Amino acid sequence: MRAEVKRSIIRGKVRAPTSKSFGIRLILYSLLANVRLLNVSDPSDDIQVARNFVKELGVIEEKPFAFNKVERLRSPSSLYFGGSATTLRMGIPILAVLGGRVMLDGDSSLRRRPLNAIIDALKPQVSFSSTTLPTIMEGRLKTDHITISGSESSQYISGFIYALSLVGGGEIEITPPISSKSYIYMTVQLINSLGGKVKIKGNKIEVEGSSFRDYIGEIPGDYALSSFYAIASVITGGEVSIENLYPIPEYEGDHSIVEILSKMGVKTEITENRWKVFGSENLKGVTVNVDSFPDLAPSIASIAPFADSETVIEGTKRLRTKESDRVYTITSTLKSFSVKVDANEEQIIIYPSAIKEGHIECPSDHRIAMLAGVLSLVSNGIIDRAECVNKSNPYFWKDLISLGGNINLIK
Ligand SMILES: O=C(O)C1=C[C@@H](OP(=O)(O)O)[C@@H](O)[C@H](O)C1
Ligand SMILES: C=C(OP(=O)(O)O)C(=O)O
Numbered sequence: 001m002r003a004e005v006k007r008s009i010i011r012g013k014v015r016a017p018t019s020k021s022f023g024i025r026l027i028l029y030s031l032l033a034n035v036r037l038l039n040v041s042d043p044s045d046d047i048q049v050a051r052n053f054v055k056e057l058g059v060i061e062e063k064p065f066a067f068n069k070v071e072r073l074r075s076p077s078s079l080y081f082g083g084s085a086t087t088l089r090m091g092i093p094i095l096a097v098l099g100g101r102v103m104l105d106g107d108s109s110l111r112r113r114p115l116n117a118i119i120d121a122l123k124p125q126v127s128f129s130s131t132t133l134p135t136i137m138e139g140r141l142k143t144d145h146i147t148i149s150g151s152e153s154s155q156y157i158s159g160f161i162y163a164l165s166l167v168g169g170g171e172i173e174i175t176p177p178i179s180s181k182s183y184i185y186m187t188v189q190l191i192n193s194l195g196g197k198v199k200i201k202g203n204k205i206e207v208e209g210s211s212f213r214d215y216i217g218e219i220p221g222d223y224a225l226s227s228f229y230a231i232a233s234v235i236t237g238g239e240v241s242i243e244n245l246y247p248i249p250e251y252e253g254d255h256s257i258v259e260i261l262s263k264m265g266v267k268t269e270i271t272e273n274r275w276k277v278f279g280s281e282n283l284k285g286v287t288v289n290v291d292s293f294p295d296l297a298p299s300i301a302s303i304a305p306f307a308d309s310e311t312v313i314e315g316t317k318r319l320r321t322k323e324s325d326r327v328y329t330i331t332s333t334l335k336s337f338s339v340k341v342d343a344n345e346e347q348i349i350i351y352p353s354a355i356k357e358g359h360i361e362c363p364s365d366h367r368i369a370m371l372a373g374v375l376s377l378v379s380n381g382i383i384d385r386a387e388c389v390n391k392s393n394p395y396f397w398k399d400l401i402s403l404g405g406n407i408n409l410i411k
Contacts, residue, residue, distance in 0.1 A: 003369075003386035003397055005376035006406035011238030014229055014403055016221025016245050016275075017393040021183060021254070023219040024050040024086050025190055028162055030059045030067035031094065033194065033212040037065040037219055039244075045391045046084040053079065053087055057098070073166075075100025081133075083109045083323060083364070083391055089155035092118050092137065093163040096126050099140025106133045109323045109364040118156045121148035144170030150178030150203070152318075158187040161198055161207055165191060168209035176203055179318060182253035182292045189249065221245040221273070224254040225393045227261070227299040228370045230277040232400065234266050235306050236377050240403060242275040257296050260288055264307060283307040285352075291315030294322065297348070298367040301330045302374040304350035305339040313348040323391070324365035333368055336360050337375045355379045362388035370396060377405060 126139035164170035197208035304311035319326035337358035
């Protein structure tokens with residue numbers, strides 16, 4: 001699908017897209033208790049992957065997104081994870097405690113992404129035929145003390161919290177540096193809010209056996225995905241109100257985008273579950289390390305060219321192993337819109353620029369299409385393979401159109 005985007009003013013009210021991270025966690029929680037999700041009508045690709053995963057393990061979906069926990073989970077012989085590294089890397093620890101022999105695979109994007117840390121952590125009890133997908137995983141994890149590197153992905157650690165909750169508890173020792181910490185906090189807070197007993201003690205996480213409460217409720221809104229709507233309103237001279245978000249917790253995370261944009265000069269107001277954005281007098285560049293919340297890099301890159309000073313995105317090393325090599329795809333997308341940008345191993349530097357019409361093909365990375373879509377609302381632009389946004393937010397183009405976006409979608 002091609003999205004032809006013309007200069008627009010983005011303004012109005014919109015419901016936040018549901019959070020991919022919370023959504024996957026809540027679906028995986030059906031391995032521990034019954035789950036009823038009340039606000040999923042058109043699931044994203046990654047939510048669909050998580051839904052299929054729990055059903056392959058034996059969870060019963062009584063009706064759409066109404067999951068019944070089962071006493072005895074099964075070990076499937078093959079599983080397909082699409083492009084969802086969160087479901088894959090949280091799923092591997094769960095499969096390890098269940099034991100068995102299973103072929104794991106994913107799409108071409110997921111096949112490029114590393115699994116070294118989890119393979120090292122599980123040997124010799126669990127073996128893998130390859131260090132990337134497709135791979136055959138065989139064996140069972142018998143120990144309740146795991147040591148794993150924290151520098152590749154936090155998703156493994158979130159997965160072990162679920163896995164140890166399944167088998168009555170244990171301890172995770174994380175070898176520093178610990179990246180994407182905010183997602184570990186998200187997992188701990190969610191599990192503890194539902195009856196779990198998980199404690200973070202320095203670089204160790206203690207998981208106690210527990211009885212878990214059922215979850216009946218919505219998937220909270222996603223700040224990182226909503227930030228594209230907020231930024232689109234700022235750079236096109238509009239105002240938006242984004243509903244159905246969660247109250248900002250004390251730990252940093254995707255919700256830190258609100259503070260980052262405020263520091264750049266964006267006028268915002270946060271109430272209980274609503275994020276109101278009122279434009280900005282003038283935008284200032286910002287220096288921000290994204291190691292704890294890497295998904296914000298494309299969002300920050302979409303507003304940075306409009307600031308009157310340079311923006312430095314630090315902690316970018318692990319962006320190379322996301323759905324695309326995001327150091328390359330962020331810089332090449334910005335350059336296709338005539339933005340002045342530099343990059344090295346640790347940083348992306350974006351300079352004030354007068355952007356011009358751009359044209360990209362989505363590089364199998366939903367957030368890069370969103371970056372290009374937002375820039376195009378100022379300079380005109382074309383995004384081919386625009387359906388790639390469905391990985392996390394199938395409403396992206398429709399929401400922008402409902403907010404005044406002059407966008408033509410050509411199948
Ligand atoms: O746990 C999660 O929900 C996520 C963790 C992050 O990955 P890493 O921990 O690999 O950085 C993030 O990039 C991903 O989009 C979602
Ligand atoms: C990296 C991302 O997702 P995942 O790791 O789940 O593929 C993302 O949503 O930007």
